[in-house]
Amino acid sequence: MKKTKQLGIWMDHSLAYLMEFTTKPFEIQTIIHEFHLEDKATSKLEKKTSIKNVYGYYNRIAEAIINYDKIILFGPSNTKVDFFDILSEDERFVKMKIEIKETDTMNVNQQHAFINEYFVP
Numbered sequence: 001m002k003k004t005k006q007l008g009i010w011m012d013h014s015l016a017y018l019m020e021f022t023t024k025p026f027e028i029q030t031i032i033h034e035f036h037l038e039d040k041a042t043s044k045l046e047k048k049t050s051i052k053n054v055y056g057y058y059n060r061i062a063e064a065i066i067n068y069d070k071i072i073l074f075g076p077s078n079t080k081v082d083f084f085d086i087l088s089e090d091e092r093f094v095k096m097k098i099e100i101k102e103t104d105t106m107n108v109n110q111q112h113a114f115i116n117e118y119f120v121p
Helices: 044-065 079-088 108-119
Strands: 006-011 015-020 028-032 070-075 097-102
Touching: 006 044, 006 079, 006 108, 015 044, 015 108, 028 044, 044 079, 070 079, 070 108, 079 097
Parallel strands: 006 070, 070 097
Antiparallel strands: 006 015, 015 028
16 A cells, blocks of 8 residues: 655745654644845736746645645644645646645644644544
8 A cells, every 4th residue: 555645734824844744753834935026026027027936935835746746734823725736737636635734823833733733544
């Protein structure tokens, strides 16, 4: 029987922490959103660049999670919902079980505890 690969992703608009659920100590992969123009975007060119930055952020996360079976997206902002919507439209992620949970800002230990509680039956 194939072992299910499980991943927790705490994310907000500026970064994502990817943590695989295993019996070994957690390893954290960090993906940063380079959004220096996003808040100040005024011209059409700046707005297009800002949108490309957001999709680049989401694409980097998507590439990192392609081999997982079950994912929990959690964090304090709506970024996880936007990311989920993008994954839902991508056929590579159709068979992947993805769930969303609203949480507050968490430190690393709280994130680990949340993932352990979520994935332990």
